[in-house]
Amino acid sequence: MAYAALSSLIYTLNQLLKPNQSLVCQCCTQQHLESLCQNLSALQDFLDNTTTKDIGTLKVIEMRIRNVVYKAEDKVDSSLRSIILADHENKRQKACRSFYEELLKVEQQVYFLNKEVMLVEFNKHGIKSAESATNPSSLEKSKIEENSIVGMEDDFNIIFDRVTSQTDELTVIPIFGMGGIGKTTLARKVFGDSYIRSRFDEHVWVTISEEYNERQMLLEVVSSITRSKQETSDDQLMEIVKGESRIFRTWVHQVKCIEVRIDP
Incomplete structure (x- = not known):
């Protein structure tokens, strides 16, 4: 049946x-x-x-x-x-x-x-x-993730539900804890999940270190959206942001953010 x-x-x-x-x-x-x-x-x-x-x-x-x-x-x-x-x-x-x-x-x-x-x-x-x-015949097109995170399956499912939920508001999902417990690995698994990626037009991964650099962060966002890897001056960066303002407005309306924090 x-x-x-x-x-x-x-x-x-x-x-x-x-x-x-x-x-x-x-x-x-x-x-x-x-x-x-x-x-x-x-x-x-x-x-x-x-x-x-x-x-x-x-x-x-x-x-x-x-x-x-x-x-x-x-x-x-x-x-x-x-x-x-x-x-x-x-x-x-x-x-x-x-x-x-x-x-x-x-x-x-x-x-x-x-x-x-x-x-x-x-x-x-x-x-x-x-x-x-x-999936014996077409693994490359629709591969179910086999890289399980031992002991974090429940965390992944909780984040999965929040990321794929229907909402018009900005969603921030913090993952925090001591270094070395797998926070970044968990975030990358969520970020790379094929079903989650299909729900969003754009996908941006930004790393923010203790020495916070607004320009570098903005460059990472811009390069992810525009697919450009060229060196960019401050003036050029502002022109890109202005020129892509419509895209950015559309993108911001569907933002869901996973924030990984490492406790000292």
Whole structure:
């Protein structure tokens, strides 16, 4: 039943990926649809190829997959129906936004299902088998993170939830403690997470030392956004900031910041 549910949802999503498909609005990007289809296929591969003998765990995972996929297909179908029935552009745009939001939620749920599957395979066979079980054919496009931070999984999940939550306000998430306990490693794992990165247009990593340098920090931000590595004078830097002011205003509205502090 879990396999059939996956096949049904994959079929629905693949219809939306066909050329000249005008049903889905532009806000529902092809990237998210392809990523979701790929991760759903990875779950099918797991059901096909798993060698685990823990029948109880396997049944629990199958039930989780089935429940998530059934609910996901209902929500996707409902959102698509709203788009079809929209009788004017405002309603259509609202329905499109709703569909896109539901797609992101489903993508996140399937992402976590794949992490559960990886854990089952890892416990049985080790990391190599876990990788092949969840994505044997296209690891380079949609790789579930295997570099777990021992003892920090709960911290990662808490930060993940805060970073991906829907809010219009600036969010600052501090990570503080003694040196050497893995704060920067945790922050880098969050920063590099493929699902989190898909939720933001820009990603900026800035290091601030005890000798605070505003100019250097601004240069790091500007170079990350403009993709420029050229040496820049103060006047040129100000011109860039002025010229990119619209981009900066848009960027600031979606800022979520993870701050790593090292206690003395």
